[in-house]
Amino acid sequence: MSSGTDKGKGKSGKRRLSTRLTHAARDRKLTQGGVNPVVQRASTVIVESAAKLFEPGGWTYGRHGTATHEALRQCLSEIEGAEHCVLLPSGLMACIVPFLAHAEAGGHVLVSDTVYGPTRRFVDRMLSRWGCEATYFAPGIGAGMEKLMQPNTKLVFVESPGSMTFEIEDAPAIARVAAAHGAVSVMDNTWAGGVFHKPLDLGFDLSVQANTKYVSGGADILNGAIHLNDDKLLARLKDTVADIGSNVSSDDAFTILRGARSLxxxxxxxxxxxxxxxxxxxxxxxxxxxxxxxxxxxxxxxxxxxxxxxxxxxxxxxxxxxxxxxxxxxxxxxxxxxxxxxxxxxxxxxxxxxxxxxxxxxxxxxxxxxxxxxxxxxxxxxxxxxxxxxxxxx
Ligand SMILES: Cc1ncc(COP(=O)(O)O)c(C=O)c1O
Missing domain, CATH: 3.90.1150.10 (Aspartate Aminotransferase, domain 1)
Incomplete structure (x- = not known):
């Protein structure tokens, strides 16, 4: 049965999503022969030689993630058809980190007026303290976003459908305007669980998913992810996550992965x-x-x-x-x-x-x-x- 949900085929080519979710992250290095990955709990990492202690990009500390996090990232990337996935300890953190990475004093961001309440709370309470201006835009703006863009607009944050009132935004039109002005476009894609809507294919730079909801599916865990394809944006997000000391536990990563298999x-x-x-x-x-x-x-x-x-x-x-x-x-x-x-x-x-x-x-x-x-x-x-x-x- 082809489900019609297979836009954005992910790294493993033509296979359908439920097959990809079943077979993602099954490498023996991650599973050690089990069906599921190992739950690797690590703060301290023992490196093989002194030279490796300061190797750029090396795995030298637990906060960089473990085999369990790598397994989860591989599986989640299949859902949104993304090259990269950044894990955060809550969906709200996944909404906030793009602002932390791109908002700056004297800068400007555009945010959909129907955004999830706590995302609005962050914009209202924190961004103004840093001297970054925010403008909300009404549902249905589409290409009309052009009029709101300013030379200092750094980021456009959209949630579609809108929180509680479920308006759908013209995502490709918004992504085009943002790209033309060099602003990073972000979509909170939680409603669709990442399965029924592929913001990256529609031109968005980042797709945010509160894994707390459909992806984990058990109403017992908080987690979020940012999906993306661009290497430079990834580097900036990773730096931001390192700057704020964010971490996801291996046990949580394992539990979310188990939920994601049946998403x-x-x-x-x-x-x-x-x-x-x-x-x-x-x-x-x-x-x-x-x-x-x-x-x-x-x-x-x-x-x-x-x-x-x-x-x-x-x-x-x-x-x-x-x-x-x-x-x-x-x-x-x-x-x-x-x-x-x-x-x-x-x-x-x-x-x-x-x-x-x-x-x-x-x-x-x-x-x-x-x-x-x-x-x-x-x-x-x-x-x-x-x-x-x-x-x-x-
Ligand atoms: C659309 C949307 N984005 C983000 C979040 C935040 O997720 P979390 O509760 O994991 O922080 C929620 C939570 O309700 C949400 O509905």
Whole structure:
């Protein structure tokens, strides 16, 4: 079965993604004959000779990574079709490190207004302290980004679909403008799990993935990665990671790799189940709108179809106007959807978005309370039953 998710074939050529994920990082040097890599715990590294202590690029300390990290990097690079992968201890760190590497006093960055809240928090609180200006841009800007570029614009940070409201950006148009001005373009690609959207193929320099979500899939680990092809950008990112002393434990690297093996199969199930639930919700009288780019009714459906090969388990609904107490009654009545701030795990989740929905370039007016749903790996009929009884509880 060809899944239609094989854009960006990675280093191992024509094989399909689930095969590549199964067979990546299986070199005996990494596995010592097991199926999985060894969990190599190392702070101290014993080098073979005095000359090697200061060898440029040599492996001389645990923070440079171990065989387990190398195995994880090899596997993750297959997902995004990237030459290089930089590991970070959280998805948020993977969002922040490109800013740390490129923002400077007197510089300027452009950031999508629909960006993940804590990324905005970093931009608002830290960049201004360093004298780097930030401008947010409204969803749907595309080639119009040209007007916002300044001679000192160093970096363009995009999240598509947008956080909580799921607008799709015209990624190739944005990447073209950024490249024409010599700015580094970064895409937070977490929604698609890296499987259904390949920002590097669309012209982006860096693709960020919060492995905390779909890639690890177990709701029990925090991790992030930056994917890229360019050697110079890699050197700058590696320097930045060394500057801030960031580290990922070998045990975490092993656990994420185990999750990543089954990523594509899980994504396909998340996709089918979420669409099943979304289509049912679209017809419900108490639901005003469903914000899901893979639905025909979505205003960005055309862009999604052009640039994505599938959709994940995460989308939002706008309920008919009602007081907060009723929104809480709905959420509290849910049995299979836990109330929690994440997604990408095997279990379904729901949150009320309004208290945390921040935009700078416009005032969101969705016409009712906004609820984000993360559809997990339960049977979608059970999830529909759960939503039905909870909507009745309003
Ligand atoms: C789009 C997006 N990017 C980044 C992150 C940050 O990931 P982490 O929680 O691993 O720091 C999240 C977490 O919710 C996210 O939704």
């Amino acid at each position: 594509q199969l899980r994504m396909e199930r998340h996709q089918v189940s979420a669409l099943h639930v979304a289509l049912w919700l679209e017809k419900h009288a108490k639901v005003k709108r469903v914000l899901h780019p893979a639905l025909d009714s979505d205003p960005n459906h055309g862009l999604w179809k052009r640039d994505f090969t599938g959709s994940s388990g995460l989308f939002s609904i706008v309920l008919e106007p009602m007081p907060t107490a009723k929104v809480h009654a709905f959420l509290d009545a849910l049995k299979f959807f836990g109330l929690g701030f994440s997604y990408g795990g095997f279990e379904s989740l729901a949150i009320h978005c309004d208290p945390q929905l921040k935009r700078t370039t416009y005032t969101p007016d969705l016409g009712g309370p906004l609820i984000r749903l993360s559809v997990g790996l339960e049977d979608p009929e059970d999830l529909v039953d759960d939503l039905e009884q909870a909507l009745e509880a309003i």
